[in-house]
Amino acid sequence: MILCVLFLINSCAPKLTNISPPVEEPQSFSYTGTEVIPEKWWTTFKDTTLNTLIDSALSKNMELAATWQQVLAARAIKKRQASTLWPQVEANARTSLNRPQANFTGGEDIQLGFSASYEFDLWGRLRSAKQAEAFRAQASFYDYQTTALVLSTQIATIWYQLVTAQRQLTLVNQQIETNNDIVKLIQTRFSSGQTRAVDILRQRQLLESTRNIKIGYETDVALLQNQLAVLLGEAPQNNPIPIANDSLPALPPLPETGLPLELIRKRPDVQQAQHLLLAADRDMAEAVRSQYPRLSVSATGQFRSNAYDDLFKEWAYSLAANIVAPLFYGGQIRAEIDRTEALKNQQLYTYGQTVLTSFREVEDALLQEQKQKEQLESLKRQLKLTEKVNRQLKIEFLYGASEYLDVLLSLNQEQQLRRDVISAEQTQLEIRIDLYRALAGSFEIENPATP
Template identity: 50%
Template structure:
């Protein structure tokens, strides 16, 4: 290519790139719903980015860290993120000229000896579509926003995984506490049965009392089977969450639930919108749809393609580089009739943008709801636990009173049995209620949490934000 042609090509590319930059700019899309001024309640404690560490439970921390590194579903989300980056790189390549090289060699044999001829050819060709109206830039922007949405997807998956591991860990812990409690209740019922059998042997009670107590003992044994089954199910769930086969050995969990940490500071609703990865995902999907709409609109306008080439052709390799020919051309293509295809694509893209806008608004509303739900559930659950503790205190007192009256022959055993059954059920319900309170706190942490570093991000995706 000659000097003037090169300069003309370069100037044209630079100028039109400036035009492209102006054509592809778009305004920020405001949130479709207005956030409330504040949440209904808030604490003073600072919640760490890795929220589960607020429980100060080292065995739990180890398991969550292991899950973040080994869980297969999270690895799938990571590969989707890498796929999105590759798509962005592919689309971004359209912003730059293509350069191709070619080389041909041909030998022609003549009818006479020594009349063979060789022809050699070398060449370079380049083509570049000028992004006059921002079509290519808008497509690249759409993929960039989709990459950011994929990154938020990955953060959401990591956040959900951490919550699921934490819930499963404490459910396993609660079931083991239930198993210890039910073993104690079985022993209590067995001791009471021996006392009643002794009284029956001396004619101080009826056989029905013995049968009723045996039924209660068998009922508690049956409940133990159910608890043992749930323990194994939670162990299987936890193993799979950690990326291991279901029957893998799980280290023993503790037998008492942790004390609930102080209520975290909820912050402002507008800060939650900026922090939560699922909201950021919905926002970036909306921005991607907006960029795709801009690309569809730009596709209705003419396209300008610049082509440049340089080549040489000689019969002798020694003379191959002596003579060069160059060419520079521009091709302008304007759509005239397409039976409404481009208009239909614009209408489709506009509809998708509206869908993403409403999805974005619904995600914001759901985020606010999850925080408020967790706050009110925890508040009411605390009162419920206080009520259960009071009921248990009364049941203990009632049982001791009726038991004394029964052995003194003042009351029937059916009253003692009913009170004993209620008392044991209340103890089991209290353990379950304490787990529910812990799960409401987990839900609050999950609702308030933002994204966190899982260990894969550093040095891997430099332009995911």
């Protein structure tokens, strides 16, 4: 009869289940390619400098190292909780001296003993607590992998922003040289009465404007080098990051997006949310099982004497069993069950939101890449037309058929379009990096960051 009651109570306790996200079954993504994303997604760019930078960051970045320590702490908590399933054994020793001796024969009290206790996990309450901490430890590891993934995308983005800023700086230096040559040319024509003084002033104004743009790009280069150094775990003033590349890599083919359900299994941030939900589920199970009686046993043994020579001649022990059943706690246990149930539901909706966000990030990146490609092609067509217009206006100006103002405006537009094309190429590359981040799963790190 007792065994039947125990079985029924244990059957009513919540069991561990694989909880699905509370979202509708997703359809396939809007676009897909054929290229499989490698585990280390950044190798698709075939940039040895980028590979070196990311490998260095994964071993030296301070934030990543701090996150790894969180993983170690979570694993230690898991081991601590698992210890509750084992007997707890302690040893004790005590000696005291009493004066005057007449109050205590021999004047000394020497004790040496041990104690042990053990709680039978009849309903799985302790196992539920152990499982909860195991899920939290795994969630902490997924958080570490998410941090590593984000770090790799930050390094790639900032590195190519740095390359682009250096390209812009090289281009604007060429434009400054061109504008300065034109100023000299107009001054020569002004001396022969072929142009007006205002044309010289306008060209000088364009020259100064271009020099001001150069200052902005010089600032960008320095700031990006500082950001990159900090991500690499280095002081920015010590070793400025050298810029070896003078061009952006060719955009790899569009990667295969796969099925949305595969994305749920791959992305570490989604896995983290799922494991936090499973941990909350086990917390609720522990709270439910706290309603049931607890059975524990204990044992003590002790040697005691008034002299060291007689310490091991006599000893005593005791064995005890204890059962505790909650009868009236003023609603405390019910409130704890309600609290853990609410937290579980909170984690369930957080998990669902994380899944939806992962889908949106993929869709956003796919759409942005398509539109950015169209925009870049449009900018290149505009640049070709502007070059033709500029050449024609220069010819007309030399023969007196056009005002220099038209030439100046066309020149300014051409120079701006050249800078816009470089910026658009950088944006296109950043969108692809975002797509890799949205689609990529976790990757193995040989040596966790330990600066």
